[in-house]
Amino acid sequence: MLLRLRPRLPAEQRDAVLALAKSLGYSATFLDEATQLLRLDGPGRPDHRSQFEDLCGVQAVLDGGDAHELHERNGRADTIVRAGDACFGGGLLSLIAGPCAVEEYPRLLEIAREVQSRGALLLRGGAWKPRTSPYSFQGLGDEGLEMLARVKGETGIGIVTEVLDPRDVEKVGEVADMFQIGARSMTNAPLLQEVGRMRKPVLLKRGFQATVREFLLAAEYVLAQGNEQVVLCERGIRSFDPTTRNVLDVGAVAHLKSATHLPVIVDPSHAAGRSDLVRPLARAGIAAGADGLMVEVHPDPSEVHSDGSQAVLPSTFGQIVEDTIAIAALDNRRLVLKRPLRAAL
Ligand code: PEP
Numbered sequence: 001m002l003l004r005l006r007p008r009l010p011a012e013q014r015d016a017v018l019a020l021a022k023s024l025g026y027s028a029t030f031l032d033e034a035t036q037l038l039r040l041d042g043p044g045r046p047d048h049r050s051q052f053e054d055l056c057g058v059q060a061v062l063d064g065g066d067a068h069e070l071h072e073r074n075g076r077a078d079t080i081v082r083a084g085d086a087c088f089g090g091g092l093l094s095l096i097a098g099p100c101a102v103e104e105y106p107r108l109l110e111i112a113r114e115v116q117s118r119g120a121l122l123l124r125g126g127a128w129k130p131r132t133s134p135y136s137f138q139g140l141g142d143e144g145l146e147m148l149a150r151v152k153g154e155t156g157i158g159i160v161t162e163v164l165d166p167r168d169v170e171k172v173g174e175v176a177d178m179f180q181i182g183a184r185s186m187t188n189a190p191l192l193q194e195v196g197r198m199r200k201p202v203l204l205k206r207g208f209q210a211t212v213r214e215f216l217l218a219a220e221y222v223l224a225q226g227n228e229q230v231v232l233c234e235r236g237i238r239s240f241d242p243t244t245r246n247v248l249d250v251g252a253v254a255h256l257k258s259a260t261h262l263p264v265i266v267d268p269s270h271a272a273g274r275s276d277l278v279r280p281l282a283r284a285g286i287a288a289g290a291d292g293l294m295v296e297v298h299p300d301p302s303e304v305h306s307d308g309s310q311a312v313l314p315s316t317f318g319q320i321v322e323d324t325i326a327i328a329a330l331d332n333r334r335l336v337l338k339r340p341l342r343a344a345l
């Protein structure tokens with residue numbers, strides 16, 4: 001590990017750094033006369049890195065050495081995350097589609113059949129909705145979760161649904177094949193730790209104000225609990241420009257594919273906020289290297305209580321499936337499909 005200490009450090013702060021190094025089993029060597037660059041030789045663990053970062057005498061950890069964080073690519077092959085019939089990573093792409101929120105059972109069943117027949121392997125839909133206003137529709141809660149369970153029983157499609165409260169993790173886990181952690185919950189450490197303790201895939205959405213580093217450290221909370229099945233989801237970040245709801249950060253998608261071994265998918269719906277832009281953003285996401293998409297789909301967007309303006313029709317979702325197959329093939333990647341569809345497309 002290589003540390004840069006603050007210039008003209010008081011002796012007691014320098015001693016604190018050296019004492020910590022010794023207690024963690026490192027031997028320390030100053031590399032410069034000003035005693036600012038400190039090389040540490042020793043075990044190297046991610047939590048050690050943070051302990052040094054937390055000391056007021058340390059300006060920066062310039063090189064983490066062997067103290068790799070769990071999300072880091074560090075020469076590792078892609079982690080492949082499987083949820084229901086879906087596979088994300090390792091050149092395999094999968095699609096998640098469905099309404100923003102679970103509202104009515106017949107509609108939910110209809111949407112599940114529509115997206116499943118076109119190539120989605122997982123159905124999305126929030127039973128609990130993290131709305132910006134406390135007066136907006138908050139989701140049907142337990143009733144919505146029951147509807148998701150019924151649709152799964154009826155169609156066999158896997159379920160991705162958001163869990164908002166650490167106390168709900170167990171019951172949501174009884175229905176969901178994959179926990180969704182929403183953008184607003186990305187920094188909720190107790191929730192991340194709770195899903196980390198479960199042995200079930202987690203779809204972690206990037207907070208709309210989060211840096212890539214903060215996003216990766218949120219994933220690290222889950223990984224540090226022993227759950228390696230994390231899929232990152234880029235869903236757009238906030239900008240000064242209201243033309244689109246958010247700005248899809250395709251640069252971050254491409255960066256993440258090399259920075260981490262975890263799969264990365266794109267949610268073009270919340271990035272665009274407009275149904276007419278969902279398909280082009282979906283294409284851009286796959287071209288940037290995404291391992292899949294999550295798309296909001298509804299046959300009659302005028303009837304929904306949340307995000308109707310960004311929902312695409314099932315037929316548009318069908319076009320997105322075809323785009324995904326074609327773009328993924330450009331770099332020898334493949335969309336995972338159920339057998340009859342694979343033959344048809
Ligand atoms: C969602 O996908 O249901 C959602 C609420 O999106 P986000 O958390 O990205 O805002």
Ligand code: MN
Nearest residue numbers: 100296306307
């Ligand atoms: Mn939504």
